[in-house]
Amino acid sequence: MATQEAATTTSPAQNVHPKLQSKSPSGPMAERWTKHKFDLKLINPANRRKFKVLVVGTGLAGSAASATLAEMGYKVTTLCIHDSPRRAHSIAAQGGINAAKNYPNDGDSIFRLFYDTVKGGDFRARESNVHRLAECSTQIIDQCVAQGVPFAREYGGLLANRSFGGAQVSRTFYARGQTGQQLLLGAYSALSRQVGLGRINLRPRREMLDLVVVDGVARGVIARNLATGEIEKYAADVVLMCTGGYGNVFYLSTNAKNCNVTATWRAHKRGAYFANPCFTQIHPTCIPVSGHYQSKLTLMSESLRNDGRVWVPSKMSDTRSPEQIPETERDYYLERKYPSFGNLVPRDIASRSAKEQTDAGKGVGSTKMAVFLDFRDAITRDGEDAIRARYGNLFQMYARITGENPYKTPMRIYPAVHYTMGGLWVDYNLESTIPGLFVLGEANFSDHGANRLGASALMQGLADGYFVIPATIAAHLAGRALPAVTEDHPEFRAVAQQVTDRTQRLLGIKGKRSADSIHRQLGNIVWNQIGMARTASGLQSAMRDIAALREEFWNNVNVPGSGADLNQQLENAGRVADFLEFAELTARDAYEREESCGGHFREEHQTPDGEAQRDDVKFQHAAAWEYNGEGKPETRNIEPLTFEVVKPAQRNYK
């Protein structure tokens, strides 16, 4: 039988949806991962080369997984959208990566990183996964240093650390303001080495457009060769999706332009449950929108909040330039509201507080949709050179985009969509509800709950790719009988035909609007109704508006050119079509989750002082949505979350 159950280390939980068994090991939290690794089957090195592994995506998760699995001897094929694996969106991460090394001796530990992450996620993440993440964090740093990642160092030659949003210890490792770049180039170098050795078949400029499921098991994908337009088939014994987040459903976000939901959404339509799509992160410090042509937003790293102070004028509609506003007429509202965390409160709280100020008419700049991030005091204290050494490239980036000098005048910042905690549901092995389909990095839902702490996505991507998947993949490969399936299997032909038909359909509409203009309109709906503050009525109208816009798309989009060559309009149209379906589910998820938690803020559910009010009785679970077919409402299934170690409490950063 093909779908024979994979090896598990626990017996199935009663009263839990059969497909949503977390497979979390039992026993003491700190021993679970070790125990689980021991319980997992091993595949002997000679057998590994018999297994074909297909990796989709070459961000931190995909590159790390591809390299490691190839080193172990698996036959790896890796696809990515970009012309080169090195261009994956991970390259843009700025601030840093957390690890519980406790080098500064300031009281950090694996337990503290675990604790902070569970609490930071507002008790909507799975404890066992988070603990494993914290455990892997220290090995990640060792691995990256050995690859030659040039992390910042102290004069004595030891690695330097800084504290990063939401943490009271200094556990963040960084490479100037380009940590993501350096970590990705490290993983890319490991991947390149395996490509050079002939152990990875690297296929850049390929977009996965569908998943092929044979007898209930994921057996490959259909991809479009973006240079030639050819529809290609890739069969494998296991599929790893490492395709990143869906922040671009908002159109304007800090994500790179190619970030999309297509891979995960199409896998969803083949049976992978989508968990918590409404858990999106709005980052508090981005450069504000300047005009209607705006194509994306630029993040100003959270690390800036270590030295920058956030403020607005105390008076409404104050038009004076910041230098003219005396100290007594400035409201350093984060320091005022949260004396112990001050400017370092978690992202969701910092973002909502900024919105509160602009809603109250205290916004600054010509659009009034911004607050100040001021370095005056830090420059007086440490000198301009010290600030330049810490943030030089960020200041330069700001100056380039705005034409202003942030050493002299405070930065103007505003929240923008940045990261998506939701994603395909996975169990402890990172396997989705489709056996044989594993999901890594930002594309899965598992570790950050309702809010992600700064510097922990890089950690998760690399933990999943370097350390988790190389162990857990065996649960599938050694645990199930996998009959040989090749690209000639009828299911591959059928799905390839569906992909071709869809492409032809997009090309055939010949309406009046570009996919981009419809995407921009979608972004407006999503930002206004599923953004920083959500209400039942707003979400209902969002669902209606999105459905109407989807109609408009399928009747009035124009995709010029053909499917038989490089056609970026066609690529984009396919992604926008998926966003239009996905956005409606996001609205519905936000609508059904009648509580506030982390980045999901329902105005109806707040404490008297305006903080998120969770409802642990009704909503201490992950919502995992099940696709039921075109035009039919999805089913909301749940995975209950239990907190055995960190007891749920109202988050308090005061």
Added chain:
Amino acid sequence: MSESMHITLNVWRQKNAQEEGRLEAHACDVSPDMSFLEVLDVLNDKLVSEGKEAIAFEHDCREGICGSCSLVLNGQAHGPHKNTTTCQLHMRSFKSGDNITVEPFRAAAFPVLKDLVVDRSAFDRIQQSGGYVSVNTGSAPAANAVLVPKDDADSAMDAAQCIGCGACVAACPNASAMLFVSAKIAHLGLLPQGQPERKKRALAMVSAMDREGFGNCSNHFECGAACPKGISVANIARLNRDWLGAVLTEREERKDQGD
């Protein structure tokens, strides 16, 4: 919003690698706060609404880090500003009435795929030949076991910032990839982790570069001027030293083996 500017873009259009290309003029009204790529977005939107094919150009991060954007503006790779990628260039750098010629990065090793999109996979193949430290996952020593002087780490980081865009190649009269290769050689060569394979790496990467059809370096140093990340041409000297050292050692070793 600031007042609008009128500019003319002369954009390279080429259907595919086989067909000849040509410049196509487009008049555009733009805001000084727009980025250069946003001008192309707006133009593309207009072309599409007129039922015409949009201009293909590569881009992704739009903040100067992914290395996707690859345009030559009025003959300069990434346009007029130092240390700036095309995606970071704003229209306030031009003036109303300007004519801007927009072409792809050109080099024999970077064939045009369509319009402004070129194939830069040669860079990946150079990396695959030796641009790494051979360390398998899980076999790394504790991170602080090896001390790295701060100055070395900083210099390694200076070189490691290369975004692999290929502007150096596009700017070089010989279409040489020496700056790109030397950045990786310097990054790894400055760190203790990179020492064991230092010579081997120089030999492998230089011969991969030659295989890909990049030209020789004849010290024009246009590459350094065009590099959006300020990668220093001094790295080229380091590459030459490492390579020469490696060639000499290799000869010695061959002699010893009676080869």
